Amino acid sequence: xxxxxxxxxxxxxxxxxxxxxxxxxxxxxxxxxxxxxxxxxxxxxxxxxxxxxxxxxxxxxxxxxxxxxxxxxxxxxxxxxxxxxxxxxxxxxxxxxxxxxxxxxxxxxxxxxxxxx
Numbered sequence: 001x002x003x004x005x006x007x008x009x010x011x012x013x014x015x016x017x018x019x020x021x022x023x024x025x026x027x028x029x030x031x032x033x034x035x036x037x038x039x040x041x042x043x044x045x046x047x048x049x050x051x052x053x054x055x056x057x058x059x060x061x062x063x064x065x066x067x068x069x070x071x072x073x074x075x076x077x078x079x080x081x082x083x084x085x086x087x088x089x090x091x092x093x094x095x096x097x098x099x100x101x102x103x104x105x106x107x108x109x110x111x112x113x114x115x116x117x
Contacts, residue, residue, distance in 0.1 A: 033060035
């Protein structure tokens with residue numbers, strides 16, 4: 001479901017469906033997308049937010065799609081919020097908030113490569 005989404009046509013219904021599929025509440029998705037909870041609520045209700053906020057929402061959905069390639073959707077929320085000793089006991093979500101989504105993308109790419117090895 002998440003992996004099949006076209007982020008260029010992201011709409012309110014699709015975002016809410018995806019967010020619920022990976023068991024993220026609005027606050028968690030707001031953290032993931034570098035937006036406020038109010039922005040997520042507004043988008044889910046009206047489908048309208050600023051272009052910058054929408055870009056952040058789309059990037060978060062792309063990240064969720066990448067994660068759904070390497071783990072079951074039902075495990076994504078727990079994985080995002082669990083501290084990892086390999087990253088100074090920070091959770092993946094904390095790394096993303098600190099501007100280090102590159103680390104998460106690296107994990108995704110390594111997992112993808114190992115699954116095809």
